[in-house]
Amino acid sequence: MSNAWDNDKLIRVDMTNLEVTTEDYPEDWKLLGGRSLSARIMLEECDPGCEPLGPENVLVLAPGTMSGTSAPTSGRISVGCKSPLTNGIKEANAGGEPGQDLMKLGYRAIIVKGRPADRDRRWGLEVTADGVRLLEADEYKGMWNYASCKKLLANYPKTASAITIGPAGEMLMKGASVGCTDKAKDRRPARHAARGGVGAVMGSKCLKWVVIDPGKAPMRKPLDTKAFATYMKAFSKDYLTGGRHDVFKYGTSAAVPVANMLNTFPYKNRTEGQNPEFEKLDGARIVESFETRGGEMHNCMTGCIVKCSNVVHDADGNYLTSALEFETLTLLGSCCAINDWEEVGALDRLCDELGLDTIETGAAIAVLMDAGGMEWGDAEGAKNLLSKGLTGGDKDAELVANGALAVGLAKNHARIPIAKGQAMPAWDPRPLKAAGITYCSSAMGADHTAGLVVDPEISGEAAAVASQEIQVINALCDSSGFCMFLGPTIDEHRHFYSIYFGEDIANEMIADIGWQCMVDEWEFNDKAGFTTEDDDMAACLREEGIGPDHSLKFDIPPEIIALAKVRQPATEKFYHTSPAG
Ligand code: SF4
Incomplete structure (x- = not known):
């Protein structure tokens, strides 16, 4: 009997010649998945010097190594490419069903290259148990994500899921995301691989959607099914009853009060670290609304x-959006002084519809407001800008959809909180130095999912070590397909991998998956022309303080940042640290 992975395949899509092929998955890459697989493919098959929105760029859609198995919370998918926002390598990660569905069919990655001669056309990729084929999709051109997915999935059984871009991706906006449909009955495009403009790269290839129907394909079988089930149960019990689950029971939006207390709930384009009206954006308000409006945790x-x-439901009890995360409440809310979670919910839905990163878009609107292009707190103006402006050719709307840096440069405004061209996430590098080291040293630029350390006490060399360790663990999570909010440690990954593949895999080898992924990404960026000068923080975050007496600044020198890129000896807790903190 063959193993689940023996017949794994890669899907190759040539958008220039509109051809699809499949090939055997290399045995050498057995342990790779998601981000680490995407990094390896990019390094081997994409010219780092290429134009990100040109035909030479490569788009990789890669589920995690454990996706499609019965391991809990393991079905995430990576979207990789050269980023039009940072001009470096990019991996953005999403939940939803497509990762599981691709892996159930044995497809470890979809590699999309080239570009059709006729760029007004739209194409869709269909992946089912019967095979893979490109379909004409002109009728979906310009459609918003929810309507597009509804129309598309109506043609397929209820087992199907979709990966999709909205108008922002089709218009090649640098803040464009790639949406994935979720598990809800309506299969909503509510989960987004959002960062770095990955949606624009999909748009540049005129690929509007990918639909995957695994049909009755079973979950992927571990070598020892019984041992896997036993470990899975023990792990799940420990997660649910050992305290780890308590942190995420009500989602990331519950972090608002703590973040505000720690001076990392940026207000008015980060001129302050605390918002005097933070309670209006507290996720507790959302949870309270479930009782009167409906809505739930799912x-x-x-x-x-x-x-x-x-x-999240609106005041009439109708579905509004999902999920309304801490990052969105911060960037589209507090950073723009839009202190109303319902307005932020409406903006979140608009971003999901158009296919825009809520972090980049919120940061860009905040820069626009700071530059005098819009009033602070103008929720109506922000909604109009996105809903009518983007597709109506409004210049400011296009700037916003191209990100914070584009707005700042066009408005000649100096306060642009970015690293490597990408907008800062909510977690601010001034109180959280180790997080700042991640933003500077990671090939991804300012990205909290690359390695977040929420510890205001840590600084200096210890912060560089903490940043590196969490970066390795997060790269591993993005590769295995486990959600960071489940947060398995390296040692727990080892258990899952060892039992699944039936091999005794050491902790060091598991950690190397994460480290080698980062090394591959750095190498890609070096070849793309990045230097150590790019491993720096926006000047405004070094010069302008927040917190007591505005004394909190990002003051980490380059030589400490550089330490995060040189492998450090593992600390005692390294193999047992969770990316979820
Ligand atoms: S933990 Fe949250 S984000 Fe992660 S897979 Fe589950 S519902 Fe989705």
Whole structure:
């Protein structure tokens, strides 16, 4: 009897010649998946010097190594390419069903290259048990994500899921995301691989959607099914009852009060670290609304035991959006002084519809407001800008959809909180130095999912070591397909991998998956022309303080940042540290 992975395949899509082929998955890459697989493919098959929105760029859609198995919360998918926002390598990660569905069919990655001669056309990729084919999709051109997915999935059984871009991706906006449908009955495109403009790269290839129908394909079988089930149960019990689940029970939006207390709830384009009206954006308000409006906490993908995703209803009890996360409440809310979670919910839905990163878009609107292009707190103006402006050719709307840097440069405004061209996430590098080291040293630029350390006490060399360790663990999570909110440690990954593949895999080897992924990404960026000068923080975050007496600044020198890129000896807790903190 063959193993689940023996017949794995890669899908190759040539958009220039409109051809699809499949090939055997290399045995050498057995342990790779998601981000580490994407990094390896990019390094081997994409010219780092290429134009990100040109035909030479490569788009990789890669589920995690454990996706499609019964391991809990393991079905995430990576979207990789050269980023039009940072001009470096990019991996953005999403939940939803597509990762599980691709892996159930044995497809470890979809590699998309080239570009059709006729760029006005739209194409879709269909992946089913019967095979893979490109389909004409002109009728979906310009459609918003929810309507597009509804129309598309109506043609397929209820087992199907979709990966999709909205108008922002089709218009090649640098803040464009790639949406994935969630587990809800309506299969909503509510989960986004959002960062770095990955949606624009999909748009540049005129690929509007990918639909995957695994049909009755079973979950992927571990070598020892019984041992896997036993470990899975023990792990799940420990997660649910040992305290880890408590942190994410009500989703990331519950972090607002703590973040505000720590001076990392940026207000008015980060001129302050605290928002005097933070309570109006506290996720507790969303949870309270479930009782009167409906809405709930749910799991965005099959097999997730965390259920951190809120489903938010409007005042009439109708579905509004999912999930309304801490990052969105911060960037589209507090950073723009839009101190109303319902307005932020409406903006979140607009971003999901158009296919825009809520972090980049919120940061860009905040820069626009700071530059005098819009009033602070103008929720109506922000909604109009996105809903009518982007597709109506409004210049400011296009600037916003191209990100914070584009707005700042066009408005000649100096306060642009970015690293490597990408907008800062909520977690501010001034009180959280180790997080700042991640933003500077990671090939991804300012990205909290690359390695977040929420510890205001840590600084200096210890912060560089903490940043590196969490970066390795996060790269591993993005590669295995486990959601960071489940947060398995390296040692727990080792258990899952060893039992699944039936091999005794050491902790060091598991950690190397994460480290080698980062090394591959750095190498890609070096070849793309990045230097150590790019491993720096925006000047405004070094020069302008927040917190007591505005004394908190990002003051980490380059030589400490550089330490995060040189492998450090593992600390005692390294193999037992969770990316979820
Ligand atoms: S923990 Fe949250 S984000 Fe992660 S898979 Fe589950 S519901 Fe989705």
